[in-house]
Amino acid sequence: MTIVDLIVQEAGRERSRILTAASMAGATSMFVLIGANVVAGAPELLGFLAAGLFALVVAGHYLSAKYVYYRTATVVESALHRIRIRIVDKLEKADIQGIERIGAAEIHDAITENLSVVSHYGPLIAAFLQAALILAFAVLYVAWISLPTFIAISFLLTIGYLTYRERAKELERYLQRLGDARVAFFDLLTDLLKGFKEVKLSQRRGRDICADIERSSGALRGFNLRSGEMNGDNFIFASSNLYALLGVIVIVLPQHIDVDSSALVDIVAAILFLWGPMTVLITGAPAYIRSNVALDRARTLEEKLDKAIQETRIAQDAEDTWRGGFGVIAGRGVEFEYVSDDGDGAFRVGPLDVEIPEGEIVFIVGGNGSGKSTALKVLTGLYPPTGGELRVGGIRVDSSNVAAYREKISAIYSDFHLFAKLYGLLDVDPAAVHRLIEQMGLHQKTSFENEGFTNRNLSTGQRKRLAMIVALLEDRPICVFDEWAADQDPEFRAHFYEELLPTLKQRGKTVIAVTHDDRFFHCADRVITMEYGRIRSVERA
Numbered sequence: 410m411t412i413v414d415l416i417v418q419e420a421g422r423e424r425s426r427i428l429t430a431a432s433m434a435g436a437t438s439m440f441v442l443i444g445a446n447v448v449a450g451a452p453e454l455l456g457f458l459a460a461g462l463f464a465l466v467v468a469g470h471y472l473s474a475k476y477v478y479y480r481t482a483t484v485v486e487s488a489l490h491r492i493r494i495r496i497v498d499k500l501e502k503a504d505i506q507g508i509e510r511i512g513a514a515e516i517h518d519a520i521t522e523n524l525s526v527v528s529h530y531g532p533l534i535a536a537f538l539q540a541a542l543i544l545a546f547a548v549l550y551v552a553w554i555s556l557p558t559f560i561a562i563s564f565l566l567t568i569g570y571l572t573y574r575e576r577a578k579e580l581e582r583y584l585q586r587l588g589d590a591r592v593a594f595f596d597l598l599t600d601l602l603k604g605f606k607e608v609k610l611s612q613r614r615g616r617d618i619c620a621d622i623e624r625s626s627g628a629l630r631g632f633n634l635r636s637g638e639m640n641g642d643n644f645i646f647a648s649s650n651l652y653a654l655l656g657v658i659v660i661v662l663p664q665h666i667d668v669d670s671s672a673l674v675d676i677v678a679a680i681l682f683l684w685g686p687m688t689v690l691i692t693g694a695p696a697y698i699r700s701n702v703a704l705d706r707a708r709t710l711e712e713k714l715d716k717a718i719q720e721t722r723i724a725q726d727a728e729d730t731w732r733g734g735f736g737v738i739a740g741r742g743v744e745f746e747y748v749s750d751d752g753d754g755a756f757r758v759g760p761l762d763v764e765i766p767e768g769e770i771v772f773i774v775g776g777n778g779s780g781k782s783t784a785l786k787v788l789t790g791l792y793p794p795t796g797g798e799l800r801v802g803g804i805r806v807d808s809s810n811v812a813a814y815r816e817k818i819s820a821i822y823s824d825f826h827l828f829a830k831l832y833g834l835l836d837v838d839p840a841a842v843h844r845l846i847e848q849m850g851l852h853q854k855t856s857f858e859n860e861g862f863t864n865r866n867l868s869t870g871q872r873k874r875l876a877m878i879v880a881l882l883e884d885r886p887i888c889v890f891d892e893w894a895a896d897q898d899p900e901f902r903a904h905f906y907e908e909l910l911p912t913l914k915q916r917g918k919t920v921i922a923v924t925h926d927d928r929f930f931h932c933a934d935r936v937i938t939m940e941y942g943r944i945r946s947v948e949r950a
């Protein structure tokens with residue numbers, strides 16, 4: 410889709426009004442030229458009426474051009490708003506694996522950088538459209554004065570346009586590469602910022618990553634320079650073409666065809682008048698190309714998101730299959746395999762045969778990298794099994810009901826996130842939040858105001874306690890904790906195993922917790938031990 414398609418589509422019924430106003434802006438420009446030419450050739454026409462008409466035409470031009478510019482800007486911004494919302498909606502619908510595959514840098518780049526380019530250059534399309542219309546009117550005016558001159562101009566303009574189009578294709582390719590280089594640069598910058606502490610501890614590490622960033626920035630500079638040069642080349646080529654056109658009209662043409670000198674003066678005036686719109690077209694063309702490439706990159710992201718949504722085809726707002734309770738969570742030969750970037754299989758969990766009865770506390774234990782967190786994500790429906798099946802209450806969990814299954818789960822994964830507001834719980838009773846803040850020993854550290862915690866800059870253990878508050882407020886039947894106690898002090902660790910988990914059990918919750926705390930294994934109903942992605946043993950406590 411080009412920027413013009415976008416404007417045409419978004420403008421809807423306003424399309425014809427914008428086009429009429431643009432034609433009016435173009436026509437009034439031409440009337441100025443014709444009027445000036447006529448009056449210059451017949452000074453006796455000068456007078457009050459001529460001045461009034463001239464002022465009227467100028468006012469008409471001002472109003473119509475302004476209308477076109479403002480409406481186009483509004484149309485472009487509305488379209489961009491819609492694209493942004495659509496992308497965010499697709500992001501929300503896509504599944505975790507799809508988003509992990511695309512990567513944060515590309516998503517940020519499409520939504521911010523690329524759409525900003527369209528926002529910046531899009532309204533210029535109005536000026537572009539007017540210039541094209543003025544050009545068309547001026548060429549018609551030349552045709553009316555002298556047909557051979559019109560043919561010569563059309564020929565030269567066509568040659569200029571075709572050459573320019575070829576160059577534009579090359580520029581488009583460069584702009585795509587520039588976009589890729591920008592994403593790579595953004596990735597490195599994110600790495601530096603996320604690893605800032607580590608960089609501060611090692612000057613050598615800092616130098617190494619900065620060297621990589623410098624290389625990436627160098628590549629960006631190269632692509633930017635080259636695309637700038639191409640813009641410049643195109644501009645110089647097009648304006649030289651215009652000079653050549655003037656030369657042909659004034660020097661070559663009169664030698665071959667019969668053009669009387671007064672017509673020649675009119676034609677030269679028309680060509681000089683063309684200069685303005687031609688310049689707008691020539692300088693506007695890179696803006697047009699940039700907007701198209703930026704839109705194309707945003708559309709590519711949308712296609713990737715569509716693919717990610719299609720792959721899992723998760724039915725949103727599906728009916729709750731487990732309305733009356735969910736029963737046993739059972740894995741039957743469940744497998745999950747990560748796919749590496751080159752498409753080869755990477756780490757695999759399973760086949761897992763496991764049963765987690767409703768209302769039990771189950772610990773998953775095992776060495777680092779044995780697949781506990783991955784198994785947890787499969788058992789909670791975040792990763793779709795690549796083999797076997799997950800059954801909950803005897804019902805197979807698949808794309809038609811996994812969204813409903815996830816709604817049964819409150820989870821604190823090891824890489825949990827605390828949102829600025831209690832999204833999903835915005836109607837919560839503040840008194841309940843304050844009570845839990847107190848219970849978690851955080852009342853001197855944070856509070857609850859304006860739908861969120863007032864302070865989230867806490868220690869990892871304290872932040873995990875905030876995440877626990879959110880999980881408890883959600884009050885869902887399945888609670889999942891990935892090494893929650895690992896960052897707690899001994900007092901809170903004991904509180905977690907000996908008070909919190911039993912309370913959750915008493916309230917009928919099923920608890921699945923990944924843990925390394927063998928001192929507290931007795932607090933579970935069963936302990937599942939994992940090794941190399943498989944279950945080594947299941948012991949009942």
Ligand SMILES: Nc1ncnc2c1ncn2[C@@H]1O[C@H](COP(=O)(O)OP(=O)(O)OP(=O)(O)O)[C@@H](O)[C@H]1O
Pocket residue numbers: 509747748755756775776777778779780781782783784
């Ligand atoms: N997002 C990912 N993409 C590809 N492979 C992954 C990803 N996350 C984990 N892995 C692979 O899966 C293996 C198991 O990781 P997992 O996090 O499930 O282990 P774990 O038992 O929870 O380990 P730990 O006790 O250290 O938290 C890892 O060795 C890693 O190779």
